[in-house]
Amino acid sequence: MEGTGKEETLGRRERKKLQSRKAIIDAAVKEFAAKGFRETSVADIMNAADLGIGTFYNYFQSKEDILMSLLASLIEQMEEDVKALRAEGKSSPELIASVTILAARFLDANRFVLPLFLAASDQSGMPEGKRDKRMKSPRFKEIFENILQEGQEKGEIRKDVPVLLIAEMFHSLYQAAAFSALDLSFEENIAMKTRMLLDGIRAK
Amino acid sequence: MEGTGKEETLGRRERKKLQSRKAIIDAAVKEFAAKGFRETSVADIMNAADLGIGTFYNYFQSKEDILMSLLASLIEQMEEDVKALRAEGKSSPELIASVTILAARFLDANRFVLPLFLAASDQSGMPEGKRDKRMKSPRFKEIFENILQEGQEKGEIRKDVPVLLIAEMFHSLYQAAAFSALDLSFEENIAMKTRMLLDGIRAK
DNA sequence: TATTATAAATGAATGGCGTTCATTTTTAAA
């Protein structure tokens, strides 16, 4: 009755726990996508998850907390994809261009996270004590940082500007693209800007 | 007893109205600067202004509304300064560089508005119906847009990229600089980035 | 199986906030 091929060796309690957690996350993604972060109440999420309101706080510390969780896992997915790209041995500028396209497609595919992603990078609106020291945004920046670092060492990227500063610029492209009033796809927008930036970054 | 050189020809009622408005604005600036936007309640503002809570809504439609007002007037100040610079007949790239420094100094001098400024450009967190169509951020962009437009016509700025896109990039520099983890002054940060961007923008 | 201990779920209660509104106070006009 116990280990009859259910799911690993997890007891019922463990399984139900994971199940509840998943239900909450799925519900949150659905509600955030439909209504945005602020317009979604914890009650909304827990109704969609078909669980009591109080249960939410057994799994997440706060409403901000689940948002950070969602973003963290998305960034992790992206980091995987970038790892694969890096294995192909392209030059730094080429790699940047590829990663840019990849990230753009990724965010196009997960369009609803864009506002959340940006809201998360902008912590100015959050209570002082609640700002996330881990900050998902910098992790996003790190992807570029590593590539640029390598590029500088190989002499492909100009050395008179700190890598961190360039990484920041790339990151800001995404922010701008998200709010672009121009009638371009996210991918086109990012691609053009990256080209502009690369022309100023390439070692002569 | 009426027009005895008080203040123009305004009646007591008009004067008191302006006075109340000013008291509210001053209080809001002070409170926002001290505690940030979200952490400041309308009650906080009105206590600091020494007026009843309800009075707030005789002058502003909402808490967001006063924020937008504040930013709008700051941008107007900046537009004035830029107008003066333009009269000096510099080339487009030179003008951009000057404006950039000017804006950076301006925001350094008004450091507390930076988070507000950015929060305002990020309207993702605001209820759908309340997003400000006027958007202060695009007006900021327009300053660059005009300069770039002229530069393109004079052949000083490359023509294979839409002006709006370049303007967006400049705007995003400010966003990034505000959240920069680097130990640079706002002005240094912006100046370096502008240089990077210009190298890729200058017509060859 | 029966009993005890522990983890998880629950929703009413709490406190804070933005906003509204009926009422009062102040100023202007007649």
Place this chain on the structure above:
DNA sequence: TTTAAAAATGAACGCCATTCATTTATAATA
């Protein structure tokens, strides 16, 4: 002095994130 209108007011409303005492479900133990 009376009347009309603008401005001020704060209690009340509704919404919401979060807490907590209590209940329910599961695991451990005898």
